[in-house]
Amino acid sequence: MSMRNYVIVPLVALLAMGCGGTGDSAESEGTPAAAADATSDLTPFQLEHGIGPITSPMTLAALDPALAATGQGVFNEKCSACHKMDVRYVGPALGGVTTLRSPAFIMNMILNPQEMYERHPVTKELLAQYMSFMANQNLTQDEARAVLEYLRTQASP
Numbered sequence: 001m002s003m004r005n006y007v008i009v010p011l012v013a014l015l016a017m018g019c020g021g022t023g024d025s026a027e028s029e030g031t032p033a034a035a036a037d038a039t040s041d042l043t044p045f046q047l048e049h050g051i052g053p054i055t056s057p058m059t060l061a062a063l064d065p066a067l068a069a070t071g072q073g074v075f076n077e078k079c080s081a082c083h084k085m086d087v088r089y090v091g092p093a094l095g096g097v098t099t100l101r102s103p104a105f106i107m108n109m110i111l112n113p114q115e116m117y118e119r120h121p122v123t124k125e126l127l128a129q130y131m132s133f134m135a136n137q138n139l140t141q142d143e144a145r146a147v148l149e150y151l152r153t154q155a156s157p
């Protein structure tokens with residue numbers, strides 16, 4: 001199978017879905033859960049917290065500056081090619097992402113992006129909007145957690 005076919009076919013299908021829009025009442029501006037509709041095959045947990053290795057909600061302690069500094073290093077190396085904090089780039093701005101999505105959702109997005117853009121309604125919508133795929137950067141769970149800590153420091157008050 002050629003790479004080309006693989007990339008183009010799902011994008012076209014998603015774009016068609018994204019532009020149609022008339023049938024679905026629950027568009028996903030706010031919380032991921034708001035995107036739930038009767039046809040979704042995802043569990044309520046997955047709708048709110050994403051699909052991937054994190055399978056229970058995460059409660060975060062007070063900000064850990066050392067962990068955030070580690071995360072900043074990982075982010076600069078593995079994420080900054082596609083994301084900025086304040087403006088749209090290849091992917092969405094991430095400055096406010098910790099106020100938009102749950103910690104587990106962000107972890108699952110980092111650790112399992114392909115399944116997220118293939119199956120999660122919120123991420124499918126982002127794919128249609130940004131017309132690029134988030135490539136899996138193969139972070140360990142610890143690295144992803146550090147990046148999450150860094151993202152917490154970037155949320156505007």
Ligand code: HEC
Pocket residue numbers: 075078079080081082083090091092094097100101106109110113117122123126127128130131132133134135137139147
């Ligand atoms: C090749 C470009 C690329 C790289 C590298 C990349 N991303 Fe993404 N990211 C995207 C795109 C594009 C999207 C929108 C979803 C999609 O189309 O797959 C996205 C979506 C996201 C989202 C979801 C935002 C939301 O509002 O739900 C998060 C969180 C995220 N990326 C974090 C990261 C982190 C952290 C890294 C580094 C480990 C990273 N990304 C690396 C392109 C990238």
